[in-house]
Amino acid sequence: MPRVDQVELDVRKTVVFLLMVSGSLIGSGHPVALASGVKNSNDFQKASQVTLVAVQATPGSQVVDPRLGGVRTQLKQILPNHGFQLLDAKSQRILQDQSVRCDLGEGSTAEVLLRQVLDDTGKLELQLLLLHEGQAVFSTFVKTPSNQLFFLERTLMDGRHILIGVGAR
């Protein structure tokens, strides 16, 4: 019959083992993969982290949403003499033919569809869509290197001036 002290030692060993295993799992990034719907390492290689940010630009204003403080300089470079209000931002690791959407309000939506993770030239192919009440009002294909932001500027049907930033990696 095991002694009480030995049981305690066994418990300690088990705790140490479990903590080491959990540490390894945390370190290996399983939470990211599980949270994004990417099921295995093979999928992970075919996936891409697509980021979409939608900003309303107001001509003549100097007001910049505090949440955009980190990119204020870049926004001012794109549209000088404008104020900026963050509408929505999304970033998801998605597979080919999956998309990321941002709500622009007033029935409008911006959507980026991952058409191809990497083509022959090492670029990602994306389709950028603007929708109003579910109907596409603008669509363009973009072939871009990874790790680069690009922007779309457009005046919506309700008169709002929108700046959309897109990047993938």
Added chain:
Amino acid sequence: MRCDDVIRELANPTEGRDPIELAYHLAHCKVCARKADQSIRLEQIWEATRPSDPPAETWDRIWDRVRGRLEGLPDASHSRPPRWFRLSSRNVARARSWGTVAAIGIVGVSQAAAVMLAFGLSWKSPYSTPPTGVEIRRTDAPMVVQTLSPTGHDPTVEIDEGQVVLIKTEGSQIQVIDLSSGEPADNVDRWYLAFNDVESMANPVVAMAE
């Protein structure tokens, strides 16, 4: 890759690791590059100052001493673990907490070792610099690089490496403007950092302290 991904990847490399992407991130992200540099320096300090492993005879002497002490114990306690190895009920809770601390320490040390190893490998890797051979077109002022008119099907915008493109739509016309403006004086790609900021904005990380 995000900064979090890079640090995680360096701490615990996965099979799908892309060394080019990793090196590209380190070449453009000042924060991660600084962390990598610090880790390399830490590794150098450790290599320069770590105590040498004791010779085999030392271990033999220690084990002999332990064996001698065990054999010298009274018969009644011979089958029991040595006194220093036993836990009294009063000390069980303390021992548990120390066991937890030790476990966290072991995990932390192993992760740190993995980080240092990964940084060391990437530092010596031929991929340490971003791939060259791609002509990066930059201008001092924004420049229209494409004008597209829809012809029944959706147009395709081609973006080159290093370009920061603004797609401007007016009516039925699409203008593609390159906003990039030469190499920054401090060699930090602000647009790349902006990408990191936007990504963090979309997936904010909440830091918690006990």
